[in-house]
Every structure is written in structure tokens, then in C-alpha cells.
Amino acid sequence: MDTSTRIFRTIAGEIAAKQDQVGAAVKLLDEGATVPFVARYRKEVTGGLDDSQLRTLADRLAYLRELEARRETVAASITEQGKMTDALAKAIVGAETKAALEDIYLPYKPKRRTKAMIARENGLAPLAEAILADRTADPEVLAAGYISDNVADVKAALDGARDIVAEGLTENATLLGELRSFLQKEAIVAAKVISGQEQAGAKFSDYFEHSEPWSKVPSHRALAMMRASKEGVITLDIGPDAEGGKERAEEMVASYLDTRSDAPGDKWLRKIAGWTWRVKLSLSMTVDLMGELRARAQEEAIAVFARNLKDLLLAAPAGAKATLGLDPGIRTGCKVAVVDATGKLLDTATIYPFQPKNDVRGAEATLMALIAKHGVELIAIGNGTASRESEKLVGEVLKLLPKGVKQPTKVVVSEAGASVYSASELAAREFPELDVSLRGAVSIARRLQDPLAELVKIEPKSIGVGQYQHDVDQHRLSKSLEAVVEDAVNAVGVDLNMASAPLLAHVSGLGPGLAEAIVAHRDANGAFGSRKELLKVARLGPVAFEQCAGFLRISEGDEPLDVSAVHPEAYDVARKIVSACGRDVRSLMGDGAALKRLRAEEFVSEKFGLPTVRDILSELEKPGRDPRPTFKTATFADGVEEISDLKPGMVLEGTVTNVAAFGAFVDVGVHQDGLVHVSQLADRFVKDPHEVVKAGDVVKVTVTEVDVPRKRIGLSMRKDGGASAKEDRNARAGFGGKGRGGPAGGGGGPRGKGPRGGGNYSAKPKQQDGGNGALGAALLDAMRKK
Template sequence: MTTAQDRIHRKIATEIGAAPGQVSATVDLLDGGATVPFVARYRKEATGGLDDTQLRTLAERLGYLREMEARRETILASIRDQGKLTDALALSIAKAETKATLEDIYLPYKPKRRTKAMIARENGLEPLLRAILSDRRADPEVLAGAYLSETVVDTKAALNGARDILVEELAENAGLLGRLRGFMRAEARITSKVVPGKEQEGAKYSDYFDHDEAWNKIAAHRALAILRAAKEEIVTVEIAPEPETGVDRAIGMIALEIGIPGDAPGDQWLRKAATWAWKVKLSLAMYVDLMSELRASAFEEAIAVFARNLRALLLAAPAGARPTLGLDPGLRTGVKAAVVDATGKVLETATLYPHQPRMDVRGTEAKIIEMVKRHGVELIAIGNGTASRETERVVADTLRLLPDGAPRPVKVVVSEAGASVYSASELAAREFPDLDVSLRGAVSIARRLQDPLAELVKIEPKSIGVGQYQHDVDQRKLGQALEAVVEDAVNAVGVDLNTASAPLLARVSGLGTRLAEAIVEQRDALGAFASRKALLKVPGLGPKAFEQSAGFLRIRDGEEPLDASSVHPEAYGVARRIVKACGRDLRAIMGDGTALQRLRAEDFVDDRFGLPTVCDILVELEKPGRDPRPGFKTASFADGVEEMKDLKPGMLLEGTVTNVAAFGAFVDIGVHQDGLVHVSQLADRFVKDPHEVVKAGDVVKVRVLEVDLPRKRIALSMRKQTSDAPQPDSASKKAAPKPRRGKPEGSGKRSQGNETGALGAALQAAMKKKT
């Protein structure tokens, strides 16, 4: 007999392209307290090599399907208690594959408030409906005469009551609802119209003042823009089939369900009742269902975009452990400066005033040179907010004052998104109790250049500013998705046990905030950990937490050489057998790929550790503790291009991708306003998903297409071809989905424009014709 658990495992297996046995083994591990990073890295034999993406999907779907099974049992119990559960009904409930289908089946049996149909039944009008349905040739008016009473005063009231009963039955017909929903998904159109008098207030939503497109074709970012405009009461939204033909087809489906074969008096009455059912009940139900589906799918896409951007940002190339000067630019309040050493320890802070109103350029230059020489500064990190380019210019002039042959720090413009949030946080206050809030931002900017991952984990992911409508989506689901991204990123890179902060350690598999703080407390009290196994002496850190976390923690130059690698302590025996086969010392083998080339992984497989684990150990011995992040590279902004007014069409510039959305990529080119590379301008080929081409943090070369100063829009291109997009004609304007305009979700102090108006519409239309 198939159990609910078997059903869940088979369904997930189909969805992620795995065998049911792989799913069952993974579920057992997750239920036993294992984390996704641990299972993905150290339990490949059990899972059959499922990757972290498959495992995340599995975990998410497992929760959904378990909730659904619980709901299925609740519904069965409710109908059984009512004495209405038949074998056919139980089979229908068992076969339901979505929560929506389950709820459709349950509708007739679901306890509800007193309805018009209930009152009509109490008034004895259900037999009237059955009489009309069974004898179509009879005149309903004549039939209704036999059902008058003190509460049913005339034939009109009687027929209205019969109609109310019919409408409720249709609205609770699971089969009809499913067919209507399928029809609407295929045929419905979503339209939005401006609320009269709101044109000026909602100018940023002007693209949606008179918008119409197929419901099943609307892109997530346009759906989210419309939903926000509706929430702000700028537009009204309708989801309905084509008025002329679509509505008739929907009513025809209802009529077919009733069975209206001819034009007898009963058929005519029923046809009117079917029309009434659509207008007053079923069209509204379909609107609610499709709006819910649209919102859910748009939210899902927005969360996925945010997650991809966040992952790219977290795994951006670190500049490395080098003394760094962090500058948080400002005008009136000055430029906040902080020097940190190679480990991120704060050495010196200052406030500089090179800009208006003080214009103390000489004093600023002298102070920067003094800090550079005193602390051996190798990197200068400049926040990309207000006065960023002006500050960068002062730094460039200052570095030219250094003596010939003297070491010159490399200046890098760094995203300061979230730095202000961190500066004012409780965590920052504990870390720097004696440091002014404004100076903490400069420290964060310096540290995020050294190691973006280690610093960004201190900031709530939603505040990092690489999302698309992140404040509109389901915040619980967004939080879960982003926490998973942070966890996967931290564990993919690994963490130095003796230098990592508590927030970074808290993201390690199996630890969490309490154990992370306990580790730091013991490290501060007793000094650096000499080995991984010393973790077991940390109060509260038991065998399970050790199993989950040990492989992701690194100890450089410790008692055990393998502690510097990602080889799990449980597999040290296998690693030593491999080393013994080479006939050399472990420390000599680690990092020497040539010594391992003659070995066959199959020779080291045993009852506990299979081929996947042995292969991983061989790779790790060859490159112990390798960092999966790319090499450090930074964009060079063009001299003399500091504001939007300096941009001219045709300019070739270098910039950094700050955000990737469904419709394109935003690029920081150093003018305080990110430009947009529309999806159609990302490459000399068709690009469906911008993430195929770029990710947040990439350094790219772009060409300026268009500059719109009044609306602060910059259109860019990454195409190598010189021909630009075609100019929109009247047909393409009509056919193209209108891109969103107005102020989007920005990041930090920088504002990002959105799709590029008529140009964006023309490009989208051209791409539609092409595909």
C-alpha cells in the first residue's frame, strides 16, 4: 500500500530528477538534523550526489507536501465526521496534487457562514431547482407558483432562490472550477487603468495607466509594478477573458456543466442563471485565484532574482588580507576614514573635509598620506554613495603626491549598500562600543573590500540592496531563501576558525548564534584553537554540532595538517591511507598534485566511504582549503566622467554590475546613477535570462546608448555590434509590453533607473519579432 511518505518522495524525485531512494535517504538525513551544506558535501554516497540546488528544492518541497498531506488528512476527517465520505470522494481527495485542488473538493463540505443558498433551501426551494433541471419544457414561472409561502412572496423570489442554490453548487463544483481555472490561465488578460485624478501622483507608474497583456505572458517585474501601483491606489486591475468572445466561452463552459441542450423555457432560464453565476460569483473567484497565482509566481521570481544577486555578491572576489583605508564619502559632514590591518582590526580613524563647505583639500591630502605611510596601506576602499567620485578624485590627486618609487595603494570604489544599516546595528555597537556610528561605516567599507563575505554576513540580507521589489514579496519566504543563500555561500568558502567573527561562524553548518559566540568567548579566553577536535571542549558544542560544522572550519598551521582542508575529520583515516600510498609526509603531499596523479581513487574505497568522498579527498589534498571565489579585479572609471551630464551617447566605459533583474542588468559607471543594460543589449545573441551573461560584481565594458537627464535614466549596451536597436514604429509600440518606469528599489544612497522607456519598448518588440 502506498503511504503518504512514499507519495511525497516519488513526487519530489520526479521534480528534481532523482530516484525515490535518493530522496528517502536525504529526507532521513535532514530529519536527523543534518544541514543542506553538510549533506551536499559529506553525504554524497547516501544522496547519490544531489547538489545543493537540488537539496534546497527538496527541502522546500518536502515542507510544502507535508503540509498538504496534513491538510488532506484534516479534510478527510472533517467529511468523515459529517457522514458524507464516499469511496469516490476519498479517491478524489487522495488523487489531488495541489492545495488548490484539495480546497476545491472540500468546498461543498466546508463549514461556512449562512448564505443565500442556505436560506433558499430552508425556504423549501431546492425542489424547484430540481424540477426546472428535470423538465426543461415546463415554464419556470409556472413551476415557481407551487413554492410560494410566507417567506417566498412571489414567483420572482422563488426563482431567485432556486438560482442562488444553483450558483452555489456551481461555485463548489471542483471539476468546473478546475476547467474554468485552466481556461483563464490560457485566455485571461490582465489590464490596468489609472484612477482618474491620480495621473500626477502616480507618474512613475505611467506605463501602466492603460496597460493590457496576456496574463500568462506578463513578466514578473511588470506584474510586481502593477501590483504595487494597485496597492497605492494609482491603478485599478482586472483579470478577465476577452470581453467579446472570452466571456461567452466561459459562460458556455458553465452551461455545458449544467447541460443546456436546447431553447426550451427551462433552458432559457438556466442559460440566464449560468450568465448570472459567471458575473456575480465565478468571475470573481477566477480573478482571486489568478491574482493569487500571479502574485505568488511574481514573488517567487523576485525572490529568485534577489537570491542569485546576493549569492554573486557574497562570493565576489576578495582583495585579500591587506592593510586597507576605508573612506565613507560625505559633503557637509565630511569623509569618514578608517584604517584596518590585514586581519580587519581598526588601527586609526579620522574625519576629513575636502569638499564644500570647508574645502580642506590640503589637510585631507596630508592626512591620507600620513595614514598610508604609517600603516603600510595597500588598498583604499571608497564608498559609492554621495560625493564618491569627488572623493575618488581627491584620492587620485593625493596618490600622485607620493614620492616616485614609493608603494602606491590601489583605490577601489566599493558598494556601500547596507553599511549604514550595519553601523547603527546592535552588533556594530558591541563590536565598536567606543566608535562613532558614522566611522563604523568606513570600517565596514574597508573590510568588505578585504573579504566581502565575512563583512556582508553581518548585515541582514534584505538590507544589502540587490533585490527587485523585495519589500513587496512574502517576507517570510524571502528571509528563508536569503538565509539559505548566505549559509551555502559561507560553507562553500569555509571559515577560518581562529579569525572569524561570531556572525560569520554563526552561518557555519550546525553552529548558530549561541555556539558561535561560545567559540569566540573560548578563543578570546584561551587563545587560538590548535585543532578541530578542540572544538569539543566548547561548552554546549556536542558531537552532532561537531559533525555538522567541522569540515567547514579551517585551522592554518595547526597540530593537524588536514585541519586546514575541507576533508572531514571522520575521513582522516582515508586521507592518511592515500598519503601512505605516496610514501611521503602528509605536509609534503598537501598541495602537490603531481604526487597524487598515479593513484586510483577506486583503490581507497571502503565500506564507509565511497568513490565520491575519495575523489573529493584527492582534490582537496591537491589544493587544500581552496577558495572557490574568483580572482580580485576592479573597474576603472573614466576620468572626467563623474556626473550624468558628462555622459554622451557612444562613450565606451567600464563599470561594475550592481544588480541583475529580469529585464536587464544595472551597472555602476561612476556617475552616482546606475545605468541599465536592457536584456536585449547584453550580448550579440538572444538572451532569455540576464543571469546567463552577467552577475552582481562583474566588471564589464559598456557603451552609452541614451542619457535622459530629467528622469535620471542611462541606457547602456554590452553588444559588440555597432548597430543599435530599431526605432519603434506604431506596430511595435502597440505590441510591446510596456517597461516599468519610475523609482525602483534602490541600494544604499544610489538610485537605479529602470527599463528605458520607448527604447526599452522597441527593444522588447524587436526581440519578440526575432523569437
């Protein structure tokens, strides 16, 4: 079996596809096609692989190609040494992971001089062989015959023989594989506070005396313990269960020496097996397990971040309406910016309704004037410091508006990353004369109009909807988040004549350079009349056009199909469909009744199959449809502005700001997010919180617990109004207590052993760039933003 076939077969099994589908997709990707393009416009070629399958395919393809390259290197190295055998070649071909391959290569890998090498140089290899061959002989008696100028005494001889035997064990690929499998099932992760660090590391108190199976440690707990260990708060160990695990590991090592009797040789070899485990193998295995745990935890954390980011990017847009953005502040005042329906900046102001100026009347007058002057329809209020006070101020202003002035809708908007954008080079180029703080108000206004178009201007990591994002592999995180942004932008589509360069840069086939070139061409020559005019843009050739054209929209252009997701290459098919209805394109588009009378099969050709024809019919029925949900916003309760205003039993409306493995964080308008523990998300067992909620959802919650000093808010979405939360409290060590995490574990600790784990969390004030609220005491930094 050749390399490509082996890779395609492996990936096909992992993504539930056929081998030829994988091969076709790989060919397209290798030729430079993007995942969104292949998923949307090459369904016939790939057999309908979706973007999720294609992303997994691309990721695994890179890993497996690296594995195959390493396999060739290992085989070549062993062959050059003259040590290749049929059995060894078969083992190399059969290795399914890099770790398994390296285990096989270990005995043949060039290495520095070892104690075993020195022992062989001193003539002690025959002694080791003699002990292994004759177990009835006393090793000390055998060793006496090997004393020489380089071997001082019997002990030195036996130590040399020990080193030779131990090296053979540590380089035995089969033994290493069995030990690794044993530990993956049986190993325990144990954390213990370092004496004197109790106060400095209080936020990690759940892990001061904690242990749980390695195989069951959830991502957030693993990363929390690793951070605590890195900060010198706890010691973190991984090893066999204390109750017999170590003995079982030593027995596994000894079994490879076939020590079955009480003969002197077997007794000595059993000691060597124990020594090899304790001194050699346990350390390397612990390092491997720690690496695997870190990798597993990082993958889960990156997946959570990616899923939350996708939900945020695909949040409902409020639409093209004149919008006033208000970035709340106290001492430095509230920054105000008004943008028109296209997002163009119209006006700015700074008001001082709070301490120390308390200019409420002046602030009200300024806001009323801006609303009337610019026909403001939406007011976006950042959810940072003084958010509720600002919302209250806006509410009073709306009451004062004259009857002839249409009352705008006020919405509290997440300002996550707004401060990052404000200080960015992009913002400086966009608004060179504007104060940094006012740029934030513009961003807040625009992200209400169209979250996707504004959030793509911010580095995804700065949006801060992940857990322990700064503790994971930053390259892999960036790669994953960039893929999410690319998929989201291309799923929605981009208005070619309105989009900014940062938004265009994420369109399939473009990138920053071509995006800037498109904007420059648009500025110099005016709006694009058709997609074909893209070919006039400098450096944008046929290949880039093929990749990007279907994702770009032109409203009221020369070609009516340009407003849809129909690719220009398939316009002839679309026109045949139109002709079959006896209509022109413009009058037919949106007429679902006329289109439903057609049979898709009648328009299938050699080039365009049934999937493409069905997509064209769908697009003609709803041209340029936006896959995002209809816009709606949470209404915060009057009189509930601070955490001290909350009382158990209150039913509130809020917005989901973040979703983690242990629950969802909800903004109810009091500057700290509350936590709906996974056990309180629904009236059924919930394994993954994403099954129930996503970032941006408007939900109704019941307050179950309020801890003002520690700024902790417990919420429930269950019909019993949180009564079950009280019942669960004893089972899972109580509100904010130490609980042993179970299948849906939220917290960690040694005491509680309830089935759903301990929902540990604490709150922190919202930051100017949109910090989260309640977090686990040990998870305090999980989603911290720079």
C-alpha cells in the same frame, strides 16, 4: 501508497532524482543535518544530490507535508459527516495542489447560513430539482406551486431555486478546475489610471492604460502594477478576454447544466449560468488569479534577489592586506578608517576636502600620513555621494606619495547596507566608542578585503540587490536569503581563528549561540590548535561538531588536514592516500602531480565511496581552495564623473551592481547606474540576463543614450556598440518610452509591440547605503533600500 512514498515520488520527479535518493535526503534533514553538510559530506547516501536540488527538496517537502496533513483533515471531516464515497476518496487522494483539494472540500466545508440553505429550509429544493428534471415545463408555472408563508411570490420562489442551482455550480470541483485552467490560459490583466491620479502616480505611467495576458506578465511588471493599485493610482482587473472570453466562460458554466435546447427550462437555466458566472464565480476566480499572479511574481522576485545576493557574497576578495576605507561625504566630511590585514581597526580620521571647508591640503596630508604609517596596500572608496570626487582626491594623493612608499591600489566599493551595519547593535558592540559614520568606513574597508565576511553582518534584505523586495512575502524572502548566505559561507569555508561571531553563525550546525560560545572560548583560551578542540566549547556536542567541522579551517595548526575541507571523519582515508605516496601530509598537500598518479577506486571503503575519495584527492591537491574568482576591479574613465559627462558612443568600464529580469545595472562612476537592457547584453538572444552577467562582474559597455534631466543612461555590451539599440528603438517604443513587454520584456505599456519589449528605466541618485541607479519609470521603487 503511503504518504511518504507519495511525497518522495512527487519530489523526485521535480528535482530529476530517484525516489530512494529523496528518501535518504529527507531522513538526513529530519535528523537535523543541514543542506550544506548533506550536499558536501553525504554524497554516497543521497546519490550526489547537490545543494540546489536539496534546497528545492526541503522547500517542497514542507509544502507537500502541509498538503498531506490537510488531505487527512478533509477526508476525516467528510467521513464524520457520513458523506464519503469511493469516488470522493479517490478524488481527495488524487488532488495535487492545495487549491484542487479545497475545491473538492468546498461542498462539505462547514459554512455560515447561505441563501441556498435558507431556500432549502423554505422547501424550494424540490422546485430546483423539478426545473432540472423537466426542461419543457415553464419554471414560472412550476414555481407557482411553491408559494408559502416564507415564499411570497413566484419571483421569490425562482430566486430561491436559482440560489440552490448556483451553489451547486460554485461547489463543483470539476467545473472550478476547468474554469481555472481556462482563465490561466486566456485571462487578461488590465490596468487603468484612476481619474485625478495622473500626476501623483507619474512613476507608474506605463500602466495608465495597459493590458496583457495573465500567463505572460513578468514578475517586475506584476509587482509594479500591484504596488500602483495599492497606492490608489490604477485599477487592476483580471478576467477573460473581452472578445468572447466572458461568453465562453458562461458557456462552460451552462454546459454543466446540459442546456442544449430552447425549452423554457433550458432558457431559464442558461440565464442562471450567466448570473452564476457574473455574480459568483468571476469574483472568486479573479481573486484566485490575483493571488496566483502575486505568488508567481513574488517567487520570481525572490529568486532574482537570491541569485544576486549569492553573486555578491561570492565576489572576489582583495585579500588580507592593510586597507584604508573612505566613506565619502560633502558637508559632514569624508570618514576614514584603516584596518590591518586581519580587519582589526588601527586608525580613524575625518577629512573635509569639499564644500564648505574645502580643506584639500589638509585632507591630502592626512591620507598620506595614514598610508605611510600603516603600510596601506588598498584604498576602498564607497560609491555614494561624492564618490568620484573622493576617488579623484585619492588619485592626487597617490601621485604625491614619496618614492619609497609603495603606492596602494584604489578601488570603488559598493557601500550597500554599510549605513545599516553602522547603526546596528552588532556594530555598537564591536566599536562602542566609535562614531556611527566611522563604523561605515570600517565596513567599507573590510568588505574590500573579504565581501562575504563583512556582508554576513548585514541583514540580507538591507543589501538591496532585489527587485520590489518590500512587496514580497517577507518571511519567505528572509528564509530564501538566509539559505543563500548559509550556502555561500559553507562553500567558501571559515577560518576558525579569525572569523567573527556573525560569520561563524552561518556555518553548518552552529547558529548565533554556538558562534558566540566559540568566540568567547577563543578569547579566553587563545587560538584553536585543531578542529578537535571545538569539542571543548560549551554546549558544542558531537552532533554540532559533525555538522560544522568540515567547513572550519585552521592554518598552521597541530593537524595539517584541518586547513582543508576534508572532514575529520575521513582523515583515516586521507592518511592512507598520503601513505600510498610515501610522503607526509604537509609535504604532499598541494602536490597535484603525485596525487594524479593514484586511482581513487583503490581507497573506496564500505563507509566512504568514490565521491568522497575524489573530494579528498581534490582537497589534498588544493587544500582549502577558495571557490571565489580572482580579484579585479573596474577602472573608471578620467574626466567622466557626472551623468552630463557621458556621450553616446563612449566605451567605458564598469561594475555590474544588480541583475533584473529585464537587464543589468552597471556602475560607470557617475552616481547613477546605467541599464544594459536584456536585448543589449550579448550578440545573441538572451532569455535570462543571469546567463551573461552577475553582480560584481567587471564589464565593458558602450553608452547608447543619455537623458540628463531624467537621469537615464542606456548602455550596450554588444559588439556593434549599441547600433542595434537605435534600430530597436522604433520597435520597442523608444528610449524610456512605453513599450509592450515581449518574451524578454523590460517595460510595459500599450504602444510599442516589438519582440523584446520596451526598456523602460529611470535613474535615481546613489544613496548612502548603496542605492541603485537607472530603473524603469514604473520600476522606480523596484530595488529601493531603507
